[in-house]
Amino acid sequence: MKRLSLAICIGMAVSGMTAQEWKIPVSENEEPMATGRFTPEWESLQEYEVPEWFRNAKFGIWAHWGPQCVEGSGDWMAREMYMEGNGKYEYHRKHYGHQSEFGFKDILPLFKAENWNPEELVRFYKETVGAQYFFALGNHHDNFDLWDSKYQEWNSMRIGPHKDILDGWAKAAKKAGLPFGISFHADHAWTWYEPSRRFDLKGDKIGVKYDGWLTKEDGYRPNADGTEKWWKGLDPQKLYAQSHDFSDNTWDNGSIHRQWGWENGAALPTQAYVTNFYNRTLDAINRYNPDLIYFDVTVLPFYPVSDAGMKIAAHMYNKGLQGKDDRAKTKNVVFGKILTDSQKKALVWDVERGAPNKIMEQPWQCCNCLGNWHYNNGVYQNGKYKNAATVAKLLVDIVSKNGNMLLSVPLRADGTPDEKEIAILKEFGEWMRINKESIIGTRPWKIFGEGPIANSDIKINAQGFNDGQYTKAGADEIRFTQTDKHIYATALAWPANRKMTIRSLAKGSELYPEKISKIELLGYGKVKFERTADAMTVYLPEKNTNSIMPVIRIRRF
Incomplete structure (x- = not known):
């Protein structure tokens, strides 16, 4: 979240693009794209029609929750803990140790989800708060898969909670009768994690490299006390994804925003990396059958350098086709950001923490958050959550402009919302109970x-x-x-x-x-x-x- 990318996709944003023109064509050898009415070209994807169920739903809740909630220091913690002088860097070093000795990989086992009850939470979101669909985080830029992933060994079944988080959420949503969505953010780990290869420029650890340099072989070297490393057998580079040249201006903390669309000197990913993300995403889609998928990207994952995102969109639409004729409609929804007018016909436009000031011809969505995207103790302690009135007025404004609102409710690492969030949601839910006819289905x-x-x-x-x-x-x-x-x-x-x-x-x-x-x-x-x-x-x-x-x-x- 919180990027300020100004990417302009030229040429390919307007016209279809054949496979041989992509700089980094994805491989379908392991996860073939579902075939059907939709193909991975704009001309085909623009035949998409937003399903009526989504147009009627208007309001969803999102559990934007994963191991970055462990320290309670807020969003992008796994990147900013490697930025010397940053508050997240200082907090991590004080409480866990230097980033060369205890990095984000070592935070993962501390993510336990010990009090997580997905069925209870989803029921609360639907019955008390008024949610009409539910979203879960599949992976974030931290590159950790929150399911029993076939293609990422750093996942929640193997490390931390030893639970298939997506499976739990999917079953809870199905039992509650809510459409289910998954958000995928790990495509940008390639550039997002570059600070993990830095080192201190001052203090007692000057020049000591952070743990983003580690390889699988390093896991077999005993600790200083002769004990085995807990991650022995795992490859840190499959988490940090740093076996590549640095992006231009990599020490400039703001450069990632200017490079979010793989422009302005961003180090381009390899075909293996792009294909791995594609495989992981299709694996989750095929297992959990989401009705909606969300990407925290400009247009689609790896656009405009790869066809991976367009193939994922076509796969998702074809998976959701209802009927076998050529005009069959899909029940599924795919979101994209910073879209051209023509792309808004192919994808549902997502606006982060905001809204246009006019009625949009095509249905769209605002994603917003009660506090920080990842749980933040400071937001809780200082009373910085949006209040119920703010949530309601944002929703009403968005719906009046042909939009939906997806509200993230941060969970603590143990899988529970705090009492302040619960109170806000109950007050908002009481307003919804009385007034939902002016929102839902309008x-x-x-x-x-x-x-x-x-x-x-x-x-x-x-x-x-x-x-x-x-x-x-x-x-x-x-x-x-x-x-x-x-x-x-x-x-x-x-x-x-x-x-x-x-x-x-x-x-x-x-x-x-x-x-x-x-x-x-x-x-x-x-x-x-x-x-x-x-x-x-x-x-x-x-x-x-x-x-x-x-x-x-x-x-x-």
């Missing part, structure tokens, strides 16, 4: 909203990162959704004067010239209103019916 109205923020020109920063603008929304911000029978209008806070003013529904408005005979406040009932040439004013009851914001329902006929 579509955008003629305009998404009105108010100072709605009328502003708010830009997306790279793949998102503008959600702070929307958290400031107050009672003067109105958002609209609709069904065949109703229009819903939500004020993004309770107005202090008990009057909900909606200018778009003024008497004689071109947006809604029809007569309005009845308005109801969800969770309350019929309320008084009046329409003038300036606005429609809805008179709300003296006591708030929920702790967050009001939603009114207007019957269309």
